[in-house]
Amino acid sequence: MIIFKKAADLQHWLQLQQSPIAFVPTMGALHSGHLHLVSEAQKTASIVVCSIFVNPTQFNDQGDFAKYPKTIENDIFLLEKQGCSILFLPSNEEIYENNLENLPKTYELGALENLWEGAYRPGHFQGVCMVVHRLLLLVKPHFLLLGIKDYQQCKVIEWLNTTYNLGATVLKIPTQREASGLALSSRNLRLSDEGKQKAANLYKELCLIRENLAAAPIQNLLFIAKNNLLAAGFEKIDYLALADAGNLTEVAIWQAEKPCVLLAAVFLEGVRLIDNLELVL
Ligand code: AMP
DSSP states (O other), X not given: OEEEOSHHHHHHHHHTOOSOEEEEEEOSSOOHHHHHHHHHHHHHOSEEEEEEOOOGGGOSOHHHHHHSOOOHHHHHHHHHHHTOSEEEOOOHHHHHTTOOTTXXXXXXXXXXXXXXXXXXXXXXXXXXXXXXXXXXXXXXXXXXXXXXXXXXXXXXXXXXXXXXXXXXXXXXXXXXXXXXXXXXXXXXXXXXXXXXXXXXXXXXXXXXXXXXXXXXOHHHHHHHHHHHHHHHTOOEEEEEEEEETTTOOBOSSOOTTSOEEEEEEEEETTEEEEEEXXXXX
């Protein structure tokens, strides 16, 4: 695996290649979910570029940014073992200084900006767009691999890719989970062993809602699930809701023929966890 720290060096190397490129952007603290994305990328293209950059502009809470886990040596080891071709490991300056001239001041995300994650993390998706736009202009991948775990982020990046003609085919990869059902996440590193066990209740509750959708009104199911989570020791629920799978607006009455998704953001042991469950026919 070749590691590039300078954008210009990466760009120069990539320009010499004739083969398709698949790109997996990450913020590091890699786990099997990330490696699954790399493995899927390897099936689609002969050159796989993974980036690790903990993007400050997408953190509305600077405490959260400071606490974001960093395990770079292990990350490099895992990517080498996985056979990833390229790791891009830029500094903040490489991403942001003198490199913003091609980027818009604001991304007009419409409703996506303020729904769900946007409501609880103001400015988050502007930061996501900035960094992903910069990375896509640099890497110019044929394929971009994203995890469905970050459901709204997938929508935002698909919008970015289309709106700015960035030319990547976006591949959305299902969420990888622990045997308990807990979605793999870098933030899980901040949970105690007991916390990890408790955290699995989130996916259990999402599955329970799905199982009972035809039997009870969605509002009742959401109410019960929220109570169960609080009783299980979750400190706070930012949201647990049913949304339209296309535009993510809230759905008050479930209809089997309309593709929907359950979206959740909760706190446990001071760690903010997100998960979702698509309700496909
Ligand atoms: P992150 O480093 O958390 O920003 O994630 C980098 C990429 O990995 C994003 O596209 C995430 O959606 C994806 N990802 C994170 N966790 C998982 C998971 N458990 N399963 C599959 N993809 C994931």
